[in-house]
Amino acid sequence: xxxxxxxxxxxxxxxxxxxxxxxxxxxxxxxxxxxxxxxxxxxxxxxxxxxxxxxxxxxxxxxxxxxxxxxxxxxxxxxxxxxxxxxxxxxxxxxxxxxxxxxxxxxxxxxxxxxxxxxxxxxxxxxxxxxxxxxxxxxxxxxxxxxxxxxxxxxxxxxxxxxxxxxxxxxxxxxxxxxxxxxxxxxxxxxxxxxxxxxxxxxxxxxxxxxxxxxxxxxxxxxxxxxxxxxxxxxxxxxxxxxxxxxxxxxxxxxxxxxxxxxxxxxxxxxxxxxxxxxxxxxxxxxxxxxxxxxxxxxxxxx
Numbered sequence: 230x231x232x233x234x235x236x237x238x239x240x241x242x243x244x245x246x247x248x249x250x251x252x253x254x255x256x257x258x259x260x261x262x263x264x265x266x267x268x269x270x271x272x273x274x275x276x277x278x279x280x281x282x283x284x285x286x287x288x289x290x291x292x293x294x295x296x297x298x299x300x301x302x303x304x305x306x307x308x309x310x311x312x313x314x315x316x317x318x319x320x321x322x323x324x325x326x327x328x329x330x331x332x333x334x335x336x337x338x339x340x341x342x343x344x345x346x347x348x349x350x351x352x353x354x355x356x357x358x359x360x361x362x363x364x365x366x367x368x369x370x371x372x373x374x375x376x377x378x379x380x381x382x383x384x385x386x387x388x389x390x391x392x393x394x395x396x397x398x399x400x401x402x403x404x405x406x407x408x409x410x411x412x413x414x415x416x417x418x419x420x421x422x423x424x425x426x427x428x429x430x431x432x433x434x435x436x437x438x439x440x441x442x443x444x445x446x447x448x449x450x451x452x453x454x455x456x457x458x459x460x461x462x463x464x465x466x467x468x469x470x471x472x473x474x475x476x477x478x479x480x481x482x483x484x485x486x487x488x489x490x491x492x493x494x495x496x497x498x499x500x501x502x503x504x505x506x507x508x509x510x511x512x513x514x515x516x517x518x519x520x521x522x523x524x525x526x527x528x529x530x531x532x
Contacts, residue, residue, distance in 0.1 A: 236381060238373045238425065239353040240266055240361045243295075243342035245273040248363035249283060250518050251510060256287055257522065258367040261529045266373060267291070268361075269353055271298050271345045273311070273338065295341065298348045303341070303447040310335035336451055343457040344447050347435065350428045357383050360424045360458075362509065366525060368497070369506040371481065376425040378475040383427045385465050385474040386458075389416045395459075402455040402463055406434075407441055419462025422482050422509055426461060427473055434464040482507040485514065494524050501531055 244252050252270065259268065272280045274294040284290055296304045346360045359376055376384050395418040400410040435446040438460070442449035450457070465474045483505045485496045493516050500508055510521060 236373050236377050237355045237357065238266060238376055239355045239358045240268040240423075241346065241349040241353060241358045242268070242270045242361050242363055242365075243345040244270055244280075244363040245338055246276040246279055249276075249279065252280075252363045253283060254510075254518065254522055254525070255361070255363060255365055255367075256284070256290055258525065258529065260287070260289065261526070262367055262370040264367065264370050264372075265289070266359075266371070267353075267355070269293055269349070269358075271295055271349065271352070273307070273341075274304070275308075275311075293352045295345060298345050298352055299341065300348075300445060300447055302445065303336075303344055306336050306451075307338070307341040310337050310340070340451065344450065346424075346426070346457050347431055347446075347450075347461070349426075350431060356428045358426050358428070360422075360426060362422050364510045364512065365422055365482070366508050366510060367506060368501055368508060368525070368528060368531075371506050375481065375506075376423075376479075378477065380475070382473065382475040383425050384479060385462060385476045386419055386421050386424050386479045387462065387466070387476040388418055388421060388478050389414075395420060398456045398459045399463070401453055402459040405438060405441070405449065405453045405455040405460060406463055406468065407437075408463060408467060413463070413467075417462075418459060420456070420458045421479065423479070423507065424458055424461075425479075427465070430465050430469055430473055431461065433469065434461060437464065437468070481505065482509060484509045485511055493521070497524055497528055501528060 242252065242255070268290045270280065270290055271293050272295065274296045277292060277294050280292050284292065295307060299307060349358055357376065378384060396415050399413060399415065399418060403410045403413055438446045438449045466476055483500050485493070485500070485508050493514070497508070514521070
């Protein structure tokens with residue numbers, strides 16, 4: 230049983246200039262719904278001044294530079310890879326060289342955000358944080374209690390039925406942790422939005438990764454191509470003793486795929502009718518953000 234007062238979380242959003250408009254919509258939804266959960270945005274260092282200007286009238290969010298979360302080597306790699314798409318997998322020998330001290334590795338912004346989600350414990354005050362993407366928008370208020378079971382254990386967002394890409398991520402993440410992929414259920418995955426993370430489970434996970442790999446955890450994740458949520462979920466479910474999380478699907482969000490103005494409001498209404506609290510606005514949504522905001526504003530506060 231968790232101690233009284235321990236059900237506290239911080240929302241953590243890795244973001245950059247290209248997501249500013251969506252991030253502002255996320256913040257607008259939280260204010261409109263009266264949500265008071267602490268929110269930390271980890272912004273690419275070079276974009277921090279832009280976000281500071283944009284959120285000057287929003288005291289509910291704390292801005293942090295990615296340089297304050299990522300180790301210096303990882304921050305340099307992020308800057309070198311800024312603006313690039315994720316690269317094709319490297320041959321094994323070259324990936325091994327990447328792990329060597331002094332290797333000038335680089336990574337995309339997407340890859341850097343994976344590392345930020347695991348490294349966010351250095352900039353949050355709570356023992357639990359919830360990873361929340363910039364393209365998320367709340368339809369209903371969500372409190373910290375939504376991320377804990379009745380006994381006070383933090384929920385582990387466990388899902389089933391992934392495609393081949395998730396199955397490959399499971400295999401790579403399992404090998405990073407020393408787990409035999411053949412002994413795991415290939416239908417299980419832990420990738421969703423939002424994702425609650427336990428400070429001490431993350432800390433122990435990263436320690437195991439460094440002990441097994443012999444390199445910094447940031448390098449180990451890059452060279453192994455393991456993913457943050459899959460590695461966290463596998464560690465929490467199979468290696469964390471005693472168990473500090475409770476495996477259960479959160480099922481509070483939905484990705485909206487509408488590509489035209491006519492279909493988008495109906496998707497919002499369907500989400501509300503099905504009890505969805507959080508939606509993710511697809512990056513290819515062909516609806517102006519002003520229309521998205523207006524449609525959301527008409528629905529905020531609905532039961």
